[in-house]
Every structure is written in structure tokens, then in C-alpha cells.
Amino acid sequence: MRAVVYDRYGPPEVLRLEDVERPxxxxxxxxxxxxxxxxxxSDCGWRKAEPFFARYFTGLRRPKRxxxxxxxxxxxxxxxxxxxxxxxxxxxFGVKGFGAHAEFVCILESAGLxxxxxxxxxxxxxxVCDGAIIALACLRKADLGQGRSILVYxxxxxxxxxxxxxAKYFGADVTAVCNTKNLELVRSLGADRVIDYTxxxxxxxxxxxxxxxxxxxxxxxxxxxxxxKPGGIYIETDLGFLWHxxxxxxxxxxxxxxxxxxxxxxYTKENVRFLKxxxxxxxxxxxxxxxxxxxxVVEATRYVETGQKTGNxxxxxxxxxxxxxx
Ligand SMILES: NC(=O)c1ccc[n+]([C@@H]2O[C@H](COP(=O)([O-])OP(=O)(O)OC[C@H]3O[C@@H](n4cnc5c(N)ncnc54)[C@H](OP(=O)(O)O)[C@@H]3O)[C@@H](O)[C@H]2O)c1
Numbered sequence: 001m002r003a004v005v006y007d008r009y010g011p012p013e014v015l016r017l018e019d020v021e022r023p024x025x026x027x028x029x030x031x032x033x034x035x036x037x038x039x040x041x042s043d044c045g046w047r048k049a050e051p052f053f054a055r056y057f058t059g060l061r062r063p064k065r066x067x068x069x070x071x072x073x074x075x076x077x078x079x080x081x082x083x084x085x086x087x088x089x090x091x092x093f094g095v096k097g098f099g100a101h102a103e104f105v106c107i108l109e110s111a112g113l114x115x116x117x118x119x120x121x122x123x124x125x126x127x128v129c130d131g132a133i134i135a136l137a138c139l140r141k142a143d144l145g146q147g148r149s150i151l152v153y154x155x156x157x158x159x160x161x162x163x164x165x166x167a168k169y170f171g172a173d174v175t176a177v178c179n180t181k182n183l184e185l186v187r188s189l190g191a192d193r194v195i196d197y198t199x200x201x202x203x204x205x206x207x208x209x210x211x212x213x214x215x216x217x218x219x220x221x222x223x224x225x226x227x228x229k230p231g232g233i234y235i236e237t238d239l240g241f242l243w244h245x246x247x248x249x250x251x252x253x254x255x256x257x258x259x260x261x262x263x264x265x266x267y268t269k270e271n272v273r274f275l276k277x278x279x280x281x282x283x284x285x286x287x288x289x290x291x292x293x294x295x296x297v298v299e300a301t302r303y304v305e306t307g308q309k310t311g312n313x314x315x316x317x318x319x320x321x322x323x324x325x326x
Contacts, residue, residue, distance in 0.1 A: 003102035012301035035122035069100030073125035093125035127312035131158030137263035154216025156182035287311025
């Protein structure tokens, strides 16, 4: 099968398309023929081994897992002997740690895999899980609900577009901060108010919020403090270079009345099914910026690393199927 492989850490150019052996599912695994996957910020972090401690998971000197790719949507090609939830031909979507930048991948039946939401293309379904599951981990810490207010900073990214929609679903009053070109998009995702960060600084307008969620790692607790209500929560997503964030989270548990918190995303079947239900109820959609064929993975990765994508970047694998609803 065709797969994107890499055998040393480095820039996007370390990625190359190769023919590798097709994986064979174990008894408790499903073999998925992938129609679409994504390039996301985690894939880029693993590839660059940034932050350095990423090597603890991927190999100290060189990558142990040669194929990146977390998100996937496709059709079940084969099932292991004990699999009961899926049958050959079922359209599925989900998320796993590695291996989705390929024509086929094996995934545990019990992992973050579910039947694809009805009425959604494979490309759209591939772009659902990562941003939304990170956003879910953040928002569940924030105890959102009717009467609670949240400001989402960086509302146009993968995590940000998910956070706006999920915060609305949980009943919060949502203010979203993004660049001029994304104001309409973010409004269409349900934001009650939008602020263009190129024109206005939300920390200087006198408004306060129960929760401030920096969905793009470009702000700081120090600068946002005064915009939090008493008892307010500041959530940070980008832990890569922000070693002080875990320290701040510990400190603010004991000192002061405003808390810093950080997400630990859980890529579980339960969360994937939750998103499927939301999508089918018309409460969630994946935002796609660009689509690239698998062989253009280097170009796709370069674009993701500009830090300026809107929502998600999709790789189409089995091209005939990727845009289909099936
Ligand atoms: N905690 C975790 O497990 C985890 C996992 C993956 C990623 N992350 C981190 O989470 C962060 C968000 O990831 P993502 O994939 O959602 O990011 P992303 O999609 O790459 O975010 C890009 C978006 O952020 C906007 N942006 C860039 N600079 C901005 C600024 N100064 N102010 C406001 N918006 C700005 C960009 O729009 P404009 O440039 O047009 O404004 C663009 O739409 C990243 O820092 C990533 O490293 C965390």
C-alpha cells in the first residue's frame, strides 16, 4: 500500500511516499481503507520532535513509528475474529495516535472509532475528531452552561472552530476572537459576539468572562487576568514551549481566585460517538480549509506549519471515495 513515511526527525521534507506492507488486523482490530485523513499540529510536533519530550513517545534518536496521521475516515476492509461492532464495508471515522497517512490502517475496535455520521463526506468526517476532542477536554473543565460566558481566543483554528461550536452547544454565551478574514465564518459557527484581534484588544475593553480559552497558544494568563471574572478560569492549549503553564495551574489552585487549567484530551470511542451524535443533530460541523492529495503531504504540512490555516487541512487518500457521502 502507499503510505507517507519518515525515518528521521526534521522539516516537512523528511516525509516521503513509499510502498509499504499492508497491515493485517489482529483479532480485536479493524482494518480501515482510508479515504481521507488530515495533517494537524500534533502530526507536525511528532515529526519535528518538538517539544523535545515528544521523543519519549516516538523514539529518542529516530522515530519508531514511521507513519504519522491521527484522524481518519474510510471504509472497513476487514475485521478481526472477535470484532462485533463493525462489518466489512461500514463507513467509519475516528482518531488514533499514528498510522493514518496511508491507504490502510489497523485500529482497535475499542479505540476512538465509530460509524461515520450520516450525510457527511469522508473528507469532512476525517476533520472532526482531533480539534473537537481537545476542545471538549478544555470545555469540560470549564463547567459551561446557561449564563456562563466564554471568550475563545484563536477561534479560527482547528481547536478554536470546535470550541466555539461546543461552547454554544453547552449553552454558554460565546465571544470569539479572530482575524478580519474569519469573522463571518466564526459568526456562522454560532459565536454571539466576534472581536477582530487586528483592530481591538479584548483585554482593554472592560468586559469580563467566566472562562477565557486560548485555543491557539498566543495569549497568556498574565495579560488576560483582568478580563476574567472572580472565580474565572483560563485555559491554555499549547503546552509545547509553555513549561510555566503546568506550574501556573498548580499555583493558581492555591493562590488567588482565578484558575489556570490545561487539557488532557481523551481520544475515546465515547467522545467520537458524542461528536457523531452532535453532527447528526446538526450541532457540529468540521471546518475545512484546504484539501491535498496524499502525495502532496509535504506541501500540506508546510501550509499547516504557517500557523494560519482556518480549521483543518485534509489529505485525500483513496480519491474516488474521499468526497463521497457513502
Ligand atoms: N493540547 C494539545 O493536546 C494540543 C494538541 C495539538 C495542538 N495543540 C496546540 O494548540 C494550538 C492550536 O492548534 P490548532 O491546530 O487549533 O491551530 P491552528 O489550526 O494551526 O490555528 C491556526 C489559526 O490560529 C489563528 N491565529 C494565528 N495567530 C493568531 C493570533 N496571534 N491571535 C489569534 N489567532 C491567531 C490563525 O488565523 P490568523 O493567522 O488568520 O489570525 C489560524 O486560523 C497550537 O498551538 C497547537 O500547538 C495542542
